[in-house]
Amino acid sequence: MTFSGTRRARRVPLARQHTTRNPGKGGTAVTGSGGYRPWQRSARRTTIGFMREPSGGADVERLASYVATATAAPSLHNSQPWRFRIRDGGVDVIADWARQLAVIDPSGRELLISVGAALFTLRLAIRHDGRRPSLTFPQDPDDPRLVARVTPERAEAVTGVVRALFDAVPERHTNRWPFAPSVVAAPDLEELACAAHREGASLTVAGAVARAAILGLTRTAEQRLRGDHGYRAELTQWTLPSPGRRDGVPTAAMGPWDALETTPVRDFGLALPQLTRPAERFEPFPTIVTLSTAGDTPADWLAAGQALQRVLLTATVLHLATTPFSQPVEIPAIRELLTTQGRHAQILIRLGIGPPTYATPRRPLCEVLMMEPVAAVGTPR
Numbered sequence: 001m002t003f004s005g006t007r008r009a010r011r012v013p014l015a016r017q018h019t020t021r022n023p024g025k026g027g028t029a030v031t032g033s034g035g036y037r038p039w040q041r042s043a044r045r046t047t048i049g050f051m052r053e054p055s056g057g058a059d060v061e062r063l064a065s066y067v068a069t070a071t072a073a074p075s076l077h078n079s080q081p082w083r084f085r086i087r088d089g090g091v092d093v094i095a096d097w098a099r100q101l102a103v104i105d106p107s108g109r110e111l112l113i114s115v116g117a118a119l120f121t122l123r124l125a126i127r128h129d130g131r132r133p134s135l136t137f138p139q140d141p142d143d144p145r146l147v148a149r150v151t152p153e154r155a156e157a158v159t160g161v162v163r164a165l166f167d168a169v170p171e172r173h174t175n176r177w178p179f180a181p182s183v184v185a186a187p188d189l190e191e192l193a194c195a196a197h198r199e200g201a202s203l204t205v206a207g208a209v210a211r212a213a214i215l216g217l218t219r220t221a222e223q224r225l226r227g228d229h230g231y232r233a234e235l236t237q238w239t240l241p242s243p244g245r246r247d248g249v250p251t252a253a254m255g256p257w258d259a260l261e262t263t264p265v266r267d268f269g270l271a272l273p274q275l276t277r278p279a280e281r282f283e284p285f286p287t288i289v290t291l292s293t294a295g296d297t298p299a300d301w302l303a304a305g306q307a308l309q310r311v312l313l314t315a316t317v318l319h320l321a322t323t324p325f326s327q328p329v330e331i332p333a334i335r336e337l338l339t340t341q342g343r344h345a346q347i348l349i350r351l352g353i354g355p356p357t358y359a360t361p362r363r364p365l366c367e368v369l370m371m372e373p374v375a376a377v378g379t380p381r
C-alpha cells in the first residue's frame with residue numbers, strides 16, 4: 001500500500017466518502033444505494049410502522065430516526081449489544097447481555113463501552129435535530145438492563161461542531177489497513193484529548209517509550225488470547241460469514257495480515273484458516289492513544305464509551321483513520337500495567353492517515369427498537 005501526496009491533498013470531503021475502495025483489488029464498491037448505508041435504508045423502511053404510535057410529546061418517527069443513527073456506533077466485534085425502547089417521549093437505552101462476549105469481556109466492561117458509544121450517538125442525533133437531550137440513569141431494580149434514558153427537551157441552536165460530528169457518523173469505520181508513516185499533528189491530538197475530556201474521560205498520547213511498551217504488551221496479550229481455545233471459539237462466532245448476517249466482523253473489514261506483527265491490530269482472520277489475505281507492511285511507529293477514566297465502575301465504562309465515540313467522530317472530522325484495540329485491556333494483569341496515575345485504561349486507539357475502508361453491517365431497526373417492554377434480552381451475569 002502506498003501513500004502519496006500531502007495530507008491535505010489526500011483529504012476527501014465527507015460527502016464524497018459514500019464509496020469505499022477495495023484496497024486489495026483497487027476496485028470501488030458502493031456501500032449503499034442513494035447515499036444510504038444498508039443500516040440507514042432498513043431504518044427508513046422499519047420506522048414507517050411506528051409513525052402513528054403516540055409516545056408522550058416527541059413524535060415516534062423522530063425518536064426512531066435518532067435510534068437508527070445510534071446503531072452506527074462501534075461495538076466490540078460488532079456485537080451491537082444494545083436495545084432501545086421508545087416510551088413517554090424519550091428513548092430507554094438497554095444493554096443486551098445476551099450479546100456479551102463471555103471470554104474476553106467477562107465483566108461486561110466492553111459491552112457497556114459499546115452501549116456508551118451508541119448512547120453518545122443518540123444524544124448527538126437529538127442535538128443535530130435542534131433539541132437539547134436530557135440524559136438520566138434510572139435505577140430500576142426490576143430491570144437491571146436499563147442503562148440510560150434520553151429525552152429530547154427544549155429547542156437549541158445546532159452548532160457547527162454538532163453538525164460536523166453528526167455528518168461523520170456514517171463515515172466513521174474501524175480501519176485495519178496500514179497507515180501512512182507520518183505523525184499525527186499536535187493540534188489534532190489536542191482536539192481529540194478535548195473530545196475525551198468533554199465526556200469525562202482522558203486521552204493520553206503514547207510517547208516513544210510508552211508506545212514500545214504498549215506494542216510489547218499488546219503482542220503478549222494477543223499471544224495469550226490466541227492460545228486460549230475459548231478465545232478462538234468466540235472469535236469464530238463473531239467472524240464466521242453467513243448469508244444475510246448483520247453483525248460480527250465481515251472478512252472485508254478485517255484488513256490484511258500484518259506479516260511482521262508490528263502493529264496492535266487484532267487478527268480477526270485467525271479463526272478462519274481457509275481465508276487468504278494479503279500480507280502488508282504496517283507503519284513502524286503507529287500513533288497510539290489510551291482512553292482512560294478515573295473510576296472503573298459500570299458508570300465509568302458507559303462514560304468511556306461516550307468519550308470513545310466522540311473521539312472517533314472527531315478524528316473522522318479531522319480525516320484521521322482510527323483502529324480501536326483492546327487486547328491489552330482484556331487481560332487483567334496487562335491492563336493493570338496500563339493504569340497510570342490512578343486512571344484506568346479502558347481502550348486504546350491507533351490513529352493515522354489510512355486508505356478508505358469498509359462499512360460493517362448493522363442489525364435492522366426492527367430488531368433493536370422496542371415499543372413494548374423488552375422481553376427476550378439477557379440479564380447481567
Ligand SMILES: Cc1cc2nc3c(=O)[nH]c(=O)nc-3n(C[C@H](O)[C@H](O)[C@H](O)COP(=O)(O)O)c2cc1C
Nearest residue numbers: 074075076077078110113173174266324325326360
Ligand atoms: C469496546 C470495543 C473494543 C474494540 N476492540 C477492537 C479490537 O481489539 N480490534 C479491532 O480491530 N477493533 C476493535 N473494536 C472495533 C470494532 O471491531 C468495530 O467497532 C466493529 O467491528 C464495527 O465496525 P465499525 O467500527 O467499522 O463500525 C472495538 C470496539 C469497541 C467498542
